[in-house]
Amino acid sequence: MANLKAPDLVLQPVSVTRKMSASLPRLREIAQSKGLKIHHLGAGYPHPEVTDPRGFIEHQNAYFDHLQQVEGLNDPEALPxxxxxxxxxxxxxxxxxxxxxxxxxxxxxxxxxxxxxxxxxxxxxxxxxxxxxxxxxxxxxxxxxxxxxxxxxxxxxxxxxxxxxxxxxxxxxxxxxxxxxxxxxxxxxxxxxxxxxxxxxxxxxxxxxxxxxxxxxxxxxxxxxxxxxxxxxxxxxxxxxxxxxxxxxxxxxxxxxxxxxxxxxxxxxxxxxxxxxxxxxxxxxxxxxxxxxxxxxxxxxxxxxxxxxxxxxxxxxxxxxxLHDAQFEPISSMWLLAEEKLGVYRENREILLSVLEEKLGQYPEYFSWTRPDAGFFSVFTFRQSSIKTDDSFIESLVAQYGVVAIPMYDFYPADAKARDPDAGLNQLRLSFCFSESKGEARRVDMREAITTFCDAALQLTGLQN
Ligand SMILES: Cc1ncc(COP(=O)(O)O)c(C=O)c1O
The missing domain is CATH 3.40.640.10 (Type I PLP-dependent aspartate aminotransferase-like (Major domain))
Incomplete structure (x- = not known):
């Protein structure tokens, strides 16, 4: 077998998000063997409800037909x-x-x-x-x-x-x-x-x-x-x-x-x-x-x-x-495109924030979270030093509660960890962008996911049995 000597090359560590998705099937199996539903608060992907490409493909084809017509080719064999x-x-x-x-x-x-x-x-x-x-x-x-x-x-x-x-x-x-x-x-x-x-x-x-x-x-x-x-x-x-x-x-x-x-x-x-x-x-x-x-x-x-x-x-x-409307005119603003997506994210964000407030708002000395004005994520902080959001914490969150969330520690660059070895080790990234369901089922899933997460947080900090 050939072996290239490359003594200056260094193998890069695998990121926590990659590690997480690699271990998810195993954790999912453990959770499901206990009859637990998997709750997605981890993935940072656009929601399937707003990324169904079929409407777009139809519009794209119509736009291309329009371009062909504008070109005015007389020969039906001619390539547009x-x-x-x-x-x-x-x-x-x-x-x-x-x-x-x-x-x-x-x-x-x-x-x-x-x-x-x-x-x-x-x-x-x-x-x-x-x-x-x-x-x-x-x-x-x-x-x-x-x-x-x-x-x-x-x-x-x-x-x-x-x-x-x-x-x-x-x-x-x-x-x-x-x-x-x-x-x-x-x-x-x-x-x-x-x-x-x-x-x-x-x-x-x-x-x-x-x-x-x-x-x-x-x-x-x-x-x-x-x-x-x-x-x-x-x-x-x-x-x-x-x-x-x-x-x-x-x-x-x-x-x-x-x-x-x-x-x-x-x-x-x-x-x-x-x-x-x-x-x-x-x-x-x-x-x-x-x-x-x-x-x-x-x-x-x-x-x-x-x-x-x-x-x-x-x-x-x-x-x-x-970037063109149904009449093939340039749209006036990208906010029009955004609006087609925002309905889902607005609702999900509102569910996440209202359930957090409802269930954990009375314990500000234990928990805090960000209220994002944009994007897909809220960062959740455990304010008591007893909780360490390391890999084993994340694994047990899936195995015991079916909740998938991303630990924050891996997002801190090495020099930040040198300044504070505990950087991010009391935080999770909760995402509200993704679930496998649509419409009313999505709302129900989102509410269930965040409610289960809150129950887990209450139990893990000893506030609830
Ligand atoms: C901050 C940030 N930059 C870049 C990307 C990746 O973007 P793209 O799909 O355009 O490569 C993401 C996607 O999650 C992101 O959150």
Whole structure:
């Protein structure tokens, strides 16, 4: 058997969410052998009730028929342009028509003139994260990323692939990352010889922290990013999965400072995750080797052209269909798409928060939880030191109660755990986005899931037998 000697390669640890899904079948069996129903408060997936693609496929076909008619081909054998383009090699920028309509609709929503030459298609937000890391890591010199503690597991997973990259994390309060520590971490990383390209965050519906940053905190962080000369990479999957009244919604960073921000849009939550549609948008410039000033988007484009080379044009044209109404006019706002999804998430969130309040609200010294204004998650905290939300706690939650929840400790970067070895070990991430049922059965399941969780919390803390 051939064996490649690769002494510098390191095996990456498996994330807790992967570990959890791998152990779920076994835990499910144990729970079911005891006659327990499985309650989903773990998965961070869009709900099946709002991701049935059949209506979309019908609309997409009608949109494509419309394009064919507009093209006015007389020869019935002639290949329509949308079809030729969808199955061809194309530009790394993807189809122009998709970028045009996206720029129009998204730009109007956030009151920003989107320049389609700076709009780079990505393979979901995950592809955008990868692109930015790959760009920063290209010179091969030590690189430090600033991010929140806790932070998105997909980001830490990507960073861990680069052995000369390190995370410097910033603790959060209920308004967002702490400004003083934010600056201190940038300076500490630089002092230790690291290049600090950006701060990665999820300011709206933070995954996993379960809240949105306040407007004042965004401004404070933005000022520091400006003063220190680093970019803000804003991962925005939950921008429209928003529960706050429109007057109370803080602004995304890219609407405040497109020249300081790299905005990652994804179609995964507002549309469908499978087609892997996303866009990176930035008006930032970079001063690179030889003191040249270039657009970040241009650097990202060359990075993308050596990475995935050609976008999936069919997926992008499908997304374009989603941005058109039944009369094939561009929709006026993406909030219209969001509204089709929000009904389910609003209801689920309301059930989660009202049952928590009803059952545990009288024990504020024992339990607390976040009230998310956006996103899929609430973070639940056990305030008594007797509870440790480690792997064995999580396993027993499934085996004894059938409740699946995600422990928070794995979302804390290594330096945050060094500051506080117990970081996240009294917290769980409860998600209200997913269940296997629809309609009234979904509401019943959600209520049952959170009620069972509350009973478990009461029993485990000795408040109930
Ligand atoms: C913060 C965050 N970023 C990125 C992603 C992945 O997005 P995509 O499906 O666009 O790759 C998720 C999905 O759960 C997420 O929560």
């Amino acid at each position: 342009e949308y079809l030729r383009e969808s199955f061809s090699y194309g530009d790394t920028l993807g189809p122009r028509t998709t970028r045009e309509v996206f720029a129009q609709v998204y730009g109007a929503d956030w009151d920003i003139d989107i320049d389609i030459r700076k709009l780079i298609p990505t393979v979901g937000a995950t592809g955008g994260i990868n692109l930015m890391c790959s760009l920063a890591e290209r010179p091969g010199t030590p690189v430090a990323y600033i991010t929140d503690a806790p932070t998105y597991a997909g980001f830490t997973a990507r960073v861990s692939l680069c052995q000369h990259a390190r995370i410097f994390s910033v603790d959060m309060d209920e308004e967002g990352a702490l400004p003083d520590q934010f600056r201190a971490q940038i300076l500490a990383a630089r002092e230790q010889g690291y290049f600090v390209p950006f701060y990665y965050t999820v300011p709206d519906g933070h995954n996993p922290a379960g809240f949105s940053f306040s407007q004042a905190r965004r401004e404070a962080l933005l000022n520091i990013a400006r003063e220190e000369g680093i970019l803000i990479v804003e991962d925005a999957p939950y921008l429209y999965i928003n529960f706050a009244p429109s007057s109370a919604r803080p602004k995304p960073f890219f609407a405040m400072a497109p020249e300081q921000t790299v905005h990652l849009f994804t179609g995964s939550k507002i549309g469908f995750p499978g087609p892997r549609v996303g866009f990176l948008y930035s008006q930032a410039t970079l001063t690179i080797a030889d003191g040249k000033t270039v657009d970040l988007a241009e650097m990202a484009l060359t990075e993308a052209s050596s990475d995935i080379l050609f976008q999936n044009p069919a997926a992008l044209r499908g997304f374009e269909a989603l």
